[in-house]
Amino acid sequence: MRYLMCEIFEFFAAAKTKQEKIACLRKYGKADLQSVLRAAFHPRIKFLVDHWPKYKPLPGGKLNRGVPGNSIGAEMKRIYLFEDRNPKTPKNFTQAQRENLLIQILESIEAEEAVIFMNMLLKNLKVPGLDAELVSEAFPGLLD
Secondary structure: OOOOOOHHHHHHHHHOOOOHHHHHHHHHHHHHHHHHHHHHOOOOOOOOOOOOOOOOOOOOHHOOOOOOOOOOOHHHHHHHHOOOOOOOOOOOHHHHHHHHHHHHHHHHHOOOHHHHHHHHHHOOOOOOOOEEEEEEEOOOOOOO
């Protein structure tokens, strides 16, 4: 079963000990989660986003669970467009285009997922107990 990022972070928050938290990250630490953690905690990754844009969250805030829809994992392939000095970003890609793309992404994913996506770009996931040290312990080399 594929879990949303917000569900994985709920499982993580429910884990009581450091070892349980690490086990949770490893259990659900497929490519999508590792990409989010790397983006949020890697010290050399900087994003050209410093505030929440005005956008309209999904009506009701949720997609129907089990129904295919957009996800953070699907959007990670375009995260380079928000990175400072990423060589894959077209030279003529403007900040206005970047903000419009961000709004499109935020409006296409569940409200809880949108919060995680924005917090990732702002380099503060706001998940209690989740920090760079724990991520490095769970996934050695991810933040090197």
